[in-house]
Amino acid sequence: MRRFMSADNKGKALLRFMTAAMLLLFTAGVIKAQTEETAEPPRPMTPLQTFLSDPAVNAGSTAVYIAEIGGKVLASHNADTPLLGASTMKLVTIGSLMQVRDVNYRYVTRVMTAGRVVNNVLEGNLHIVGSGDPTLNTDRTPKTPDFVDEIVKALKSRGIKSIRGNVLIDQSIFSGPSRPQTWSSADSRTDYGAGDYGFNYGRNRSGSRAVENPSAVFMARLEKALAANGIALEKVNYTGGGKRLLVEHRSAPLDEIMRSCMMRSDNLYAECLLRQVAIAQGKSGSVADGAESVAQIWSRNKAPMNGVRIYDGSGLSRSDRLTANFLAYVLQMCSSDPYYASFFPLAGAEGTLRSFLRGTRLETYVAMKTGSLHDVQAYAGYCLDEDYAPTHLVVVITNGFKGGRGAFRRAVEKLLLSTL
Template structure:
């Protein structure tokens, strides 16, 4: 007997064993209609929701207050803690002040992006064939769509890159196939980065940020965020031109002859699309930006928020758009001043109330799409910009529990995020010090870690 027949026979026997009817649909002798099974029990949840015990504020102050008074934090520090489980403000130090936020600015940018742009949006980098070129050879136009993560090559599997980016190499392969299909062997190259406007370098940034390899000029078209060849690792002065040059060189390596040098153009509506690659979804980009504190990615998101709200995709347009969106969500704007989306500008100012409201809005069950602002934050001691924090015995209790966005500039140190205390209460917190002497840099960071760890293990539940 074949294996197929044995299996079929077994299935038939099983069906007869569980079915109360025969082949013709009539009940089998001695078998009642339906199976006589006990009533199913309702499954209990595997993980119970945190009880959210109310916090005793005096006890909290007694535990955290001495840590906030440490001289390593400098002369200008602020702290706020909010009970998300019970929607209750607990304690604020420095409530009426504004602070330099550093990279906690990215929380504002991320929330505005998730609020205004669909989470599954992808940003396309395209190759068009110009319909208006009068040149003797066809002109290809490389069009930037504001993909912040477009890479030259596919990253190695062990590189840990998240999410997996679109690549210039894939775009070249698709372009070469299209050119060969139409018999084209010679082209000229144009490039269009006009989606973004205004200066590529923020006038409020420190002058050494660009030559000092801190950040690239912001562009709607770049490869590897404006980094040059791997052997140098330096940032290029014109990321869009560099992308076009790399594109042309890759085409030439595939046997396509490049005529002339790349030129900046504006793509025409009648141009024909030959190839495209698309970025990861917006939600993944936001996660990446928050986890690794990606400055370039945050500035690109700022411009997409501007476009989504009908503004010019520039520093000014993006900052105005973010403030408008957050005001609409109920995030207080008094005392908030934004000049960029990454927090590199020392001219930015935020309040503790505005920062903690970011977490309140993100935790709102009616706005589940915004939850990523909390869930995408680095995990203390494990991921992203917190991978090597919370390592000392005095702060180890926060490892694996607290999630926070770091903020770091010279003299500025901040942690803003959430934790769950030993009583099961979810707490939002902001701890920031923006006048830290340089000699106290490492001590100040460790002190902020201790503050968050103390919140986590406080055991400050109010008496019933």
């Protein structure tokens, strides 16, 4: 027989149910409130995370390393990934040469007479001994005497009115091919891809094209100058000796050549300096010996060389590979040198950084070497204090950006302004 609940009992049951439901809701509200009070708010993105999430930045092909000199690392991403660093290779070449050559070193190109002077006639040859100087007849370093004018004046001072012999140019200080073999044939035809020789003249270029025989350009100018000054050149064979110094042409000091190389991102200068690294250590003046010498210098200095590949001095080779850690190591080692940081263009003021960070608080307080090739943009250098002494290392490299070079540059500016 079914049992029926009285109305009074039904009311009591409903009251108990409603009380339990309200208690449950209250407890849930308290727990929720306590959870909201104790939960940590979302953390803001770091400057590096903001940079890597920028639509212009391809995080997978981008490396970043920013740190205090000898201190705290502020940002690091893909720092051990080998990438094309383009012209940032120049800071490696120059940092290497500074370890084996004094900054006051000067290239010396000598002119010798071979034979004897009889009745104002040099019966013999002019011998020009090339030094690998990349600055002859250029306007990219502090003014030095014009080489052709020096020769003409020296001949006149000796009373020489005629030369019965030849002008011979010794280029043996350099050996091997005139260019790195890893350069493209297209680049090698351009002015920025000109070869470097034991005797260079006029930056080995004519307009926007490379000149394959700069000594011939020099000879044409010398013969014209000799004729204009009443000195005849009768090209006859002479094989005798009796050499005597006629002219000793000295370049600007090495620090000025290095500064010009970095400010103008001069590939010819960089390649000649690379060969000089090898020559200074008693090796042949070949590209291969220069590249090997640079790698050996940094290996001896315990640099992180894993993945680093060096095939030239300028960074034009697409076979080169650098890591952000390696570049930072070079920058760190060279940061105490009183000259090195001064070779880098200042942001907002000089060279390839003329418009970078202009009008910001970091204008002229960041000094960096840039590098650019197709799909490559790189920055490597320093943040500076009021006395222009380095305080921070900065390396940013990408081998593929999403929104174009300008957008990537603006993303790098934001990264530096929010990190330094």
